[in-house]
Amino acid sequence: MTVALFAVFATVLVASSLMVVLHRHPVTCALFLVLAFCSLAALYLVLQAQFVALVQILVYAGAIMVLFLFVLMYLNLKRDLEEGLHHQVRRVIGWGMGGLLLVEGVLLFRPEWAVGPLGRETPQAVHAAGNTEMVGRLLYSRYLFPFELTSLVLLVAMVGAVVIGKGRRRRGDEEAA
């Protein structure tokens, strides 16, 4: 049953990811990206990683994509109508690069096609401690430095956004006055 579920969600994931790139309507692309995130979360669930699966939905599908969609609808973009030689060249280069990446991936993964190397945490240990507890413990021990670094990066981005927003408004006020 696990294999069947994996096959179904993997197919949906690949198909919707392709649609994100190939579809011409920006809002439809964004919706396919949401579908891709949800099927990725389902794959995590099949792998018994419940915490990561639900955080994937909560953060990516529930928060980030909503903001994306918000902006897309605000701008009210129509279908992508770009044509001409320039566009054609870019399209050919895109397909070429994509094909190259695919070949590269197949060559890299062929020696150990099915299962990657086993991590330091065995499934039994994860099950005994609880999935969420294990993720938390690892984040605050072995991966503490990258974790704190990420939070710092996010803080800097947030401060930057506030500064940009504030600066623009002040200039606007001066013009009005």
Next chain:
Amino acid sequence: MGALARLLQQPDARFVLLALLKIVAILFGLLTVVSYLIYLERKIAGHIQARPGPNRVGPLGLLQPAADVLKLFFKEEFVPAEANKVVFHIAPMLAVIPALISFSVVPMGPAITVTDVNVGLLVFLSMSSLGVYAITLGGWSSNNKYALLGGLRSSAQMVSYELAMGMSTIGPLLLAGSLSLVGIVNAQRAIPFVVHQPLAFLIFMITALAETNRAPFDLPEAESELVAGFHTEYSSMKWGFFFLGEYANIIVISAIAVTLFLGGWSGPWLPESLGFVWFFAKLGVLLFVFMWVRWTFPRFRYDQLMAFGWKVLLPLALANILATSALLFFIPAPGWRQAWAMFAGSAALFALAVALSPRLVPSRVDLLARREAA
């Protein structure tokens, strides 16, 4: 028949069958409750506005829900020209499905739950975050200015209040030390968490009103400004689905509030096996509060709504996490001493918020004064 018996011998098949049966039972129960919740809402509205409410169909109007559903099925299905057809059809489904999914983790009694996953609370939070799509997409795909404005308002509102809601659930989580809803209820056998976390409970209930787009937070469908907001162009059963989704969401959020703060199925006097009576009694009280609030308070102004969410509720929820963790560090043993210490902490934070919030959320008088000064 023999093949079926052999199939049932397999644990996988038995698990799927049992889960399906539970899902069907809860689905039908929920749909019935929703239709009578609408009847109740109209009766309560009538009572508050000193009029009888529905009283023509059946005794006391009790058959009104059935009549309403029949009417909805026979109404004309209308799809506006130039609407995005596919998205227009998907949006109402998206309104109902997340609410039904999150109901699968709600523990109604000691053994009455579809599934007790160890991340139950996250299931609820992620599904309620997906609920935004229904309203946003419904508003966008209708190709109608009012609907689009309603959809945009709703996505801004729900994203803002979701943060405060998630933060307010962390207090009970810290106390229970588990993301499983059954685990959270088990941790409240002696003292429900509303004693420890009155402030978090208040924040959760306010954000719950905002998440379900109910008055006083019903700006996405403000009739006087936006016709009917995001569902202006919807008719027939598609409109009914939005309605169903709204009420299913109210039930789910109230059930989660009961589980997180009011002790779920645990309560005095009754034996453990009758715990579901306590659960449904508490749920009923919260559902009544939802309706009571809707017919009592006027709607927020949009800038007040945003200022209240970001400048009052979110910092307050964060301060509550800090206070709870600190108190939990100094008084780690659960009991009344811990409970009263946390209650005092919450009360202090609440007093601070009441003192500061008039500066943060300007009233109309303040705005006019500021404009005159400028």
